[in-house]
Amino acid sequence: MDLQIALLLGQDGIVNGAIYALLALALVLVFAVTRIIFIPQGEFVAFGALTLASFQVGRVPGTLWLLVGLGVLVAVVEIGIATRNGTLRRLVSALTWNVAYPAVAAIIILLGEPGTWPLVVQVAAALALVVPLGPMVYRLVYQPLQSASVLVLLIVSVAVHLALVGLGLLFFGAEGSRTTPFSDARLDVGGVVVTGQALWVVGASAVLIVVLYVFFERSLWGKALRATAINRTGARLMGISTTQAGKLSFALAAAIGAASGILIAPITTVYYDTGFMIGLKGFVGAIVGGLASYPVAAGGAVLVGLLESYSSFWASAFKEVIVFTVIIPVLVWRSLTTRHVEEEE
């Protein structure tokens, strides 16, 4: 391997690592706030990418129907609860978000011509369709299980993952898609070509990480999410609803997932089930951080990216094996160095 190849692989590793880092942060966030290991994270990556791709070929993305369908289901559940308890206040906001919002989205997309929209608008529309799916999934699947054990939540997550992969196949078909790059620029850095899209991925990931940091450090809701992660009872006594915190963390995770998908769609062909592998690699990064530390998780995810890229050069057939085997020494090291904390119930 000469220097040029090493640099090229390094670039690849960092680009992928940036995406894994974003997903690792989302996984840590969701787990800290809700104790859910969010396996369907990867599906949001695929949905984000494929929704954008559908817009670009002038098709109506299936995620629109998913949004409408889940919205109706949530509305049915909420109406049922409201009639039983006689509380109307919350129903109004639930109907706004789960019926009115998807309806407006459907009208805009069916009547407009998404294929002719500028890229920025297409990206915004894709996010607008995919992000609300996060809180809807939380409302339908996880909210009734709020006090379930981590294991039950994990099993349910596997089920949600399989269901969403199946829906992905139904909506987008078995063929992969690529989207047009955000930029066609190519830079020559010391003999290595850096594409504009690679810079976009790394730059946008860095900006998103900074935005998340500021959100958690400065904003009231960011602090409320951290408080819920640290002490659920304490947070409830402040009036921070566990449900609200759960929905917000799912919205953030869905947003991070969809944004990651949109960022990588121009450099990788994304299939309906591509997200799972990407999500799993983010998961390895999150495990390095013990599902608790944001910076360590992000660092671990970048390492996963680099490791994957270099192992694809030396032993490409074993690429995935090598990446996922890393988890074993990491777990051994963590279990030896971290003091064991009894899970409180």
Added chain:
Amino acid sequence: MEQPVILDVEDLCVGYGRVEALHRVSLNVRAGEIVTVIGPNGAGKTTLLSAIMGLLPRSSGNVRFLHSAAREIEVERMVAMGMTLVPEKRELFGEMSVEDNLLLGAFMRRRLGHRDERATMDEVFGTFPRLKERRDQLAGTLSGGERQMLAIGRALMAKPKLLMLDEPSLGLAPLIVREIFRVIGRLRQTGVATLLVEQNAKAALQLADRGYVLETGEIALAGSSGELRDNPRVVESYLGLGGKHQQ
């Protein structure tokens, strides 16, 4: 003049599985009053506060707070209406700064549109100057007394109408207990009602206007603090010579 009743608990029963922890407990608190619930360990005092707050489901009975009786009590609703609980375990946010802990105390007020948390924080710092010195420190690194001050300060950030304190003296040095009780006493002048659960019956009955004695999940006695202090049963079990239940 008698103040209006703000908390009215009627025939409250709470069970853990088949074990009944509270049996037909009735009590009330008027605006600006300090009411104490004393009783031995395991009598159900913490259960009582948790059930009033909505942290625990009740099996039967009514909890009316400010004349609104919800069929199902939700913690968030109670907080929004002006009830706060300082739990026995404090439940602080250990990995966050003292200042952030206090800010989160005003979370519900912020959501309801109030923007006065800085002024309230200055009041809390006035009450507990120690917290001001430690404002940037992580809550988890505070001493026991400072934690209790932070827990109470955080509850005051919500500007409650009813403050419920669960064993505020537990595990604290006598000097700090005195300071905390002095702060609770001063709150009365600001119109805050306090429901104080204590094992330290002597201190509690000195401070409170009225009291209830809770034994094995039932109200055994009720009366003004003076009456309870003179009641031979209370003297024997809770005040005694040297007070075997005191710390």
